[in-house]
Amino acid sequence: MQPLMTVFLILITVGAYVLSRYLYFRYNNPLVNVVLLSTSFIIAVLLLCKIPYEAYAPVQALASFLLGPATVALAVPLYRNRHLLKQYWAAIFIGVGIGTIVSMVTVLLITQAGGLPREVILSIIPKSSTIPFAVEVARIAGGDPALAAAFVVATGTFGSIMGLTLLTWFKMKNPVARGLAMGTVSHGQGVAMAFMEGEQQGSMAGVAMGMAGVFTSVLAPILIALLVK
Incomplete structure (x- = not known):
């Protein structure tokens, strides 16, 4: 049965x-x-x-x-669009780095201003990275890994629903920029929606998702030490 x-x-x-x-x-x-x-x-x-x-x-x-296998398969469209990496490598590195920092700092300040418990704050900071990154960052920082995973899913869902529409409202038409924004903020779900719009957007979103995870792992502990009392 x-x-x-x-x-x-x-x-x-x-x-x-x-x-x-x-x-x-x-x-x-x-x-x-x-x-x-x-x-x-x-x-x-x-x-x-x-x-x-x-x-x-x-x-x-x-x-x-x-x-x-699906994540590994992202290498195929990325290889086909490797010229974009060569052309925009500096903008990609700086853009994803700044986007990751702004995402973490913004949510940290908002949750602190709202008086949320320390455990919740530490769990929500890595929300824009994929679950494996977010869970480990939250565990090391003293947050709740299960809560961190829930925030990641919620962030990805909201980003996949409103991300591309918000980018359109703000007149952001460049496919590279649209893909990087979706991958930096909305991780896997953002990558999926970016691919539905176009291969260039999806390829750049995949790059941004991986870079944002690395940036989060490196920078989140530093930001937590500096800003969380």
Whole structure:
């Protein structure tokens, strides 16, 4: 019974993605977001069919495993657009570095001004890096790794929904800049949305995601030591 259930849930997951992707290109609305729609659809199916989350665990494990090959596959479009790295390497390095610092400092000051507990502040600082980076940074700094992971997911979801729209509102049309912004702030989900807009945007978002993770790992402990009492 379990193998049949797993196959059923895999089909539901793939179907949710295909449907959400179709609706995204059909209506071109930021609220018609692939991640948000597909996740909502899967949750709805689990609730309506009264399927426990434990039954979905094998599908989640499979998806997590496929993240590795998917990340490695980012090298293919990046190789095709390597001329952009040669042309904009200084702007990429400086832009991602400043973006990472501004992201961490801004959220740190806002959470301190709001009087949030120290553990929450330390957990939210690395929110714009991917989960492996954020969890380790939060653990070293004294935050809650599970809370850090939740903030990462929330940040990526919001960024994937509103990121490209906000960039358009601010008249940012350069594909390199759009990709770097999405990858720096919204990590993996931002990369996915950037690829849906174009290969150059997606390639640059992938570069920014990796660099932002490294910058966060190096700079977050320094910022925490300087700004968190």
